[in-house]
Amino acid sequence: MTGPLKTVLIGLNSPGYQSLALGYLRAYAQSDDRLKGRVAFQTFDLTVEVDPWWIAYRVLPLEPDVVGISVTCWNARAVFDLCRIIRAASPATRIVLGGPEVGPVAEATLEAHPEIDMIVRGEGEITFAEVLYALTRGRDASRVGGVSTRRPDGFVVSAPDRALIADLDSIPSPYLSGVMSPVEGGAYLETYRGCPHRCGYCFEGKGYGRVRSFSRERVEAEIETLAGSHGVSSFSFIDPVFNLTSERLEWLSAALAPYAAKGLRLHTVEVDIERVDDAAAELLSLAGVGSVETGPQSVGAAALSECRRTFHPERFSAGVAALKRAGISVECDLIIGLPGDSVLDFFDGIRFCLELDPGKVQTSTLHVLPGTDLWSRASELGLVFDKEPPHEIIATSTIGYVELRRAEVRATWIQQQYESRL
Amino acid sequence: MFGESAEIRARIDEAVEGWVGAPGPNLVLGGAEAFAHPELPALVTYAVQVGVERLALETGGGPLSTGENAAGALHVGVRHIIVRYVPCDEPMSETPALADPSKLALAGIRAFRRAAEARGVKVAVSAVIGVCRHTGPLLPAAIAELVDAGVGAVRLLGGEGASAGSAQLAHVAAACDTGVVNGVWVGVSGIELPASHAAHVEKRDGR
Numbered sequence: 076m077t078g079p080l081k082t083v084l085i086g087l088n089s090p091g092y093q094s095l096a097l098g099y100l101r102a103y104a105q106s107d108d109r110l111k112g113r114v115a116f117q118t119f120d121l122t123v124e125v126d127p128w129w130i131a132y133r134v135l136p137l138e139p140d141v142v143g144i145s146v147t148c149w150n151a152r153a154v155f156d157l158c159r160i161i162r163a164a165s166p167a168t169r170i171v172l173g174g175p176e177v178g179p180v181a182e183a184t185l186e187a188h189p190e191i192d193m194i195v196r197g198e199g200e201i202t203f204a205e206v207l208y209a210l211t212r213g214r215d216a217s218r219v220g221g222v223s224t225r226r227p228d229g230f231v232v233s234a235p236d237r238a239l240i241a242d243l244d245s246i247p248s249p250y251l252s253g254v255m256s257p258v259e260g261g262a263y264l265e266t267y268r269g270c271p272h273r274c275g276y277c278f279e280g281k282g283y284g285r286v287r288s289f290s291r292e293r294v295e296a297e298i299e300t301l302a303g304s305h306g307v308s309s310f311s312f313i314d315p316v317f318n319l320t321s322e323r324l325e326w327l328s329a330a331l332a333p334y335a336a337k338g339l340r341l342h343t344v345e346v347d348i349e350r351v352d353d354a355a356a357e358l359l360s361l362a363g364v365g366s367v368e369t370g371p372q373s374v375g376a377a378a379l380s381e382c383r384r385t386f387h388p389e390r391f392s393a394g395v396a397a398l399k400r401a402g403i404s405v406e407c408d409l410i411i412g413l414p415g416d417s418v419l420d421f422f423d424g425i426r427f428c429l430e431l432d433p434g435k436v437q438t439s440t441l442h443v444l445p446g447t448d449l450w451s452r453a454s455e456l457g458l459v460f461d462k463e464p465p466h467e468i469i470a471t472s473t474i475g476y477v478e479l480r481r482a483e484v485r486a487t488w489i490q491q492q493y494e495s496r497l
Numbered sequence: 498m499f500g501e502s503a504e505i506r507a508r509i510d511e512a513v514e515g516w517v518g519a520p521g522p523n524l525v526l527g528g529a530e531a532f533a534h535p536e537l538p539a540l541v542t543y544a545v546q547v548g549v550e551r552l553a554l555e556t557g558g559g560p561l562s563t564g565e566n567a568a569g570a571l572h573v574g575v576r577h578i579i580v581r582y583v584p585c586d587e588p589m590s591e592t593p594a595l596a597d598p599s600k601l602a603l604a605g606i607r608a609f610r611r612a613a614e615a616r617g618v619k620v621a622v623s624a625v626i627g628v629c630r631h632t633g634p635l636l637p638a639a640i641a642e643l644v645d646a647g648v649g650a651v652r653l654l655g656g657e658g659a660s661a662g663s664a665q666l667a668h669v670a671a672a673c674d675t676g677v678v679n680g681v682w683v684g685v686s687g688i689e690l691p692a693s694h695a696a697h698v699e700k701r702d703g704r
């Protein structure tokens with residue numbers, strides 16, 4: 076090669092969000108001595124609302140050798156549009172995708188989208204760096220563990236899976252390494268990966284396996300640097316369960332409390348509400364938590380069983396009450412279209428939540444996501460869903476299409492009424 | 498909302514004290530036209546003071562587009578407007594301003610929505626339509642107009658003990674479907690709907 080491998084990373088986020096995933100990818104690759112001076116990075120952290128043609132207009136003049144894009148069910152259609160434009164305009168550019176929308180169905184995605192060259196499956200940091208290393212050396216990247224790619228003869232092939240990263244601290248902090256900067260006083264924090272739960276509709280627990288944590292020293296350094304030196308006034312924790320264990324909650328609360336006392340606030344965090352008592356609610360309050368998001372997702376016994384979830388109404392109610400006593404608003408989430416649920420079950424769930432007067436009741440429609448248990452068992456469970464992203468449920472064995480749409484609309488009105496309070 | 502203010506305050510007290518469970522207490526100040534009551538702001542303020550969490554007003558809608566009524570209602574604590582909507586396809590009065598009350602109602606809904614958006618306040622707006630042989634054929638178009646103006650739900654009210662013919666039922670069913678495809682809930686009371694639309698049937702109190 077005559078110059079560095081020009082690598083453009085693109086994130087198409089929901090409005091108001093940044094891509095921590097791209098930050099990790101870049102921070103890890105930039106810390107790889109083998110890539111120093113051999114790879115040049117440019118990151119476009121955009122929103123999904125930006126027209127793919129305009130993104131291409133910005134990206135193509137850079138004459139990228141590699142374009143890497145993180146794909147979720149929400150941005151997939153825009154990403155595929157963008158890839159087609161880049162492929163047509165710059166056939167030599169290698170287009171590499173990763174993320175939960177494509178990783179679990181990598182071969183099928185490559186078959187369906189000839190504009191894509193390669194998909195990084197699972198955790199991307201090491202695999203993407205290895206791909207870049209192979210490309211800088213002119214080697215065949217199809218042999219990199221965790222990669223699916225299309226061979227020159229057109230066949231799609233997958234190298235073996237890559238093991239999960241055992242030591243998360245080996246991934247440099249995007250903020251501490253300077254790859255990412257806080258935006259408008261806000262920053263993202265991740266203290267662990269994986270999830271203790273195995274909810275059938277969620278990718279988190281199944282895709283990222285057992286819980287692996289960043290070290291406390293690493294997390295404390297991020298908090299101290301961001302809140303102390305960079306003037307960050309709000310953190311968004313992306314941990315699937317903020318109160319993972321009591322001990323961990325105590326530690327996090329102690330780490331955040333000095334800054335919360337000076338005004339630091341946490342965006343809505345997700346909690347296991349059935350483990351929240353007055354002491355836990357107090358710790359959350361001290362940490363700067365003003366609102367939490369939680370289930371129950373469903374109160375129907377059949378749906379809870381099919382989705383491998385537990386729900387104890389008394390414990391749930393006690394958790395909401397404890398949080399309200401601590402001045403913390405609760406958002407109760409319910410999903411319509413879960414296997415086994417009837418429309419009546421769904422509205423029973425709404426009624427249950429409203430009677431707790433939690434602050435917010437959020438209903439959403441099931442999306443059958445690649446890599447989840449419901450995706451693999453869809454036929455067995457009678458789930459009919461859109462094969463195209465975002466994979467919305469079309470009908471279940473217990474709720475037809477029309478009933479689903481009616482329930483969505485009625486639930487929206489109930490939410491509007493509930494939220495129209497003083 | 499007929500009666501002297503003292504009497505209405507007593508009924509508000511009664512409603513708040515007798516409220517059981519959450520969420521609430523929630524209150525509707527109903528009647529022919531809430532904005533016609535000379536002490537409406539004071540009554541709303543009183544309701545808020547005694548602990549009402551969600552306060553709705555019943556109105557024909559037109560007064561909301563007059564002066565500062567929309568902003569004023571929000572200011573004192575109204576968060577839900579229930580508009581009694583009368584679809585019409587021919588002038589109802591020779592006075593131009595009163596010829597089409599539905600247009601006035603739609604203007605009022607839009608004014609309330611704009612005022613709420615300007616204040617960053619979450620509100621609910623619904624409409625109630627009496628179903629009769631005159632309004633039946635106009636229902637689907639009326640729902641579309643209300644959707645466009647910004648309502649979140651519509652209730653169709655049949656007369657007590659009235660029976661609806663097949664043509665009328667078709668109009669009501671079409672109105673329900675028009676609502677759903679536009680993301681607005683249409684509930685029906687007092688009309689026996691076919692099984693295909695039974696999900697839209699609500700009790701008189703909206704449940």
